Amino acid sequence: MSLLELQSVSQSYGDRNIIDDMSFALQAGEIACLLGSSGCGKTTVLRCIAGFEPLQGGEIRLAGRCIASAAANVPAHLREIGMVFQDYALFPHLSVAENIGFGLGRMPRTQRESRVAAMLEVVGLAAYGKAYPHELSGGQQQRVALARALAPQPRLLLLDEPFSNLDVDLRERLSREVRDILKSQGTTAILVTHDQHEAFAMADKVGVMAEGRLQQWAAPYQLYHEPATRYVADFIGQGAFVPGKVTGPRCVSLELGEYCSAVPRQFVVGDAVDVLLRPDDVVHDDASKVKAKVLAKVFRGAEFVYTLQLASGHSVLAQVPSHHDHAIGEAIGIRLELDHLIAFKQV
Numbered sequence: 597m598s599l600l601e602l603q604s605v606s607q608s609y610g611d612r613n614i615i616d617d618m619s620f621a622l623q624a625g626e627i628a629c630l631l632g633s634s635g636c637g638k639t640t641v642l643r644c645i646a647g648f649e650p651l652q653g654g655e656i657r658l659a660g661r662c663i664a665s666a667a668a669n670v671p672a673h674l675r676e677i678g679m680v681f682q683d684y685a686l687f688p689h690l691s692v693a694e695n696i697g698f699g700l701g702r703m704p705r706t707q708r709e710s711r712v713a714a715m716l717e718v719v720g721l722a723a724y725g726k727a728y729p730h731e732l733s734g735g736q737q738q739r740v741a742l743a744r745a746l747a748p749q750p751r752l753l754l755l756d757e758p759f760s761n762l763d764v765d766l767r768e769r770l771s772r773e774v775r776d777i778l779k780s781q782g783t784t785a786i787l788v789t790h791d792q793h794e795a796f797a798m799a800d801k802v803g804v805m806a807e808g809r810l811q812q813w814a815a816p817y818q819l820y821h822e823p824a825t826r827y828v829a830d831f832i833g834q835g836a837f838v839p840g841k842v843t844g845p846r847c848v849s850l851e852l853g854e855y856c857s858a859v860p861r862q863f864v865v866g867d868a869v870d871v872l873l874r875p876d877d878v879v880h881d882d883a884s885k886v887k888a889k890v891l892a893k894v895f896r897g898a899e900f901v902y903t904l905q906l907a908s909g910h911s912v913l914a915q916v917p918s919h920h921d922h923a924i925g926e927a928i929g930i931r932l933e934l935d936h937l938i939a940f941k942q943v
């Protein structure tokens with residue numbers, strides 16, 4: 597049985613539909629991430645799960661029990677759901693230990709103290725119990741917020757853009773640390789972010805949202821390699837679409853050459869398709885007859901990512917070892933090295 601289940605959840609503000617028929621399920625101990633651009637409704641989903649919004653349509657179930665539907669809502673404080681916010685929301689006048697112990701009011705004192713000590717240990721802040729929030733760095737404050745949310749052992753933890761106030765390096769490190777902490781505690785969690793690197797680093801499952809609709813709910817690897825919609829293909833990772841034609845039951849012909857392996861079953865011979873080429877699908881090869889003009893290049897240390905213009909005018913990206921340093925405007929040889937096909941019917 598899933599720990600959390602959303603079934604056809606819908607939510608509007610006034611006559612604006614914000615969440616549209618959203619369904620997904622999360623297993624106990626899994627970390628999920630809702631990923632999407634600003635305003636697509638990610639935080640609204642969290643608010644519905646947390647109980648901060650009365651649900652207008654559909655149903656939310658936690659551990660088999662309905663906690664929200666249009667007919668009934670379990671109050672937020674009875675849902676056993678923890679929350680970590682972007683701005684940490686620590687109490688400035690309480691010490692770190694007091695912040696962490698805040699939600700443990702009903703516990704006997706000695707038990708509460710040992711739980712706080714254990715949580716300080718878990719988040720690597722054992723020496724900071726007596727410190728005050730303003731004496732800590734942003735990353736440390738967010739770890740206190742995490743410890744405070746985990747201390748009462750919630751059934752589910754919701755994290756709303758928890759790293760967005762931190763600089764890039766710290767964000768990456770902390771997202772790995774937080775994943776390890778959540779996994780070590782067996783916590784089921786949903787994180788909201790618009791940063792796909794963060795989603796990939798943290799999550800077992802990622803839900804890509806656009807305009808209130810869930811586009812795909814899948815493991816990060818599957819999202820990247822088997823995007824379900826053109827939106828997901830475009831949104832996740834880098835790449836460019838080029839036109840192609842299905843020429844056989846196993847073949848698609850492109851300006852860069854022919855791809856013959858597995859072609860998705862929904863296509864038939866003669867179909868015009870748009871094929872997604874990732875930068876590593878396009879290989880620089882001086883011997884190739886297909887030439888493309890360098891329009892732009894980005895140096896990444898070990899490689900360049902070139903933006904190349906094909907004879908037809910379409911552009912592709914190519915990841916090329918950085919000792920091949922070509923000038924803008926130069927024509928270079930390229931060939932296709934496609935491992936599997938990501939294609940959508942031309943509209």
Ligand SMILES: Nc1ncnc2c1ncn2[C@@H]1O[C@H](COP(=O)(O)OP(=O)(O)OP(=O)(O)O)[C@@H](O)[C@H]1O
Nearest residue numbers: 609614632633634635636637638639640641788790
């Ligand atoms: N209380 C509210 N009343 C009216 N509209 C709202 C309210 N809260 C959010 N909205 C609108 O709902 C839409 C979705 O907001 P939401 O905060 O869920 O998006 P988000 O994906 O989390 O965005 P961001 O990444 O910018 O935080 C936005 O257009 C927002 O303006």
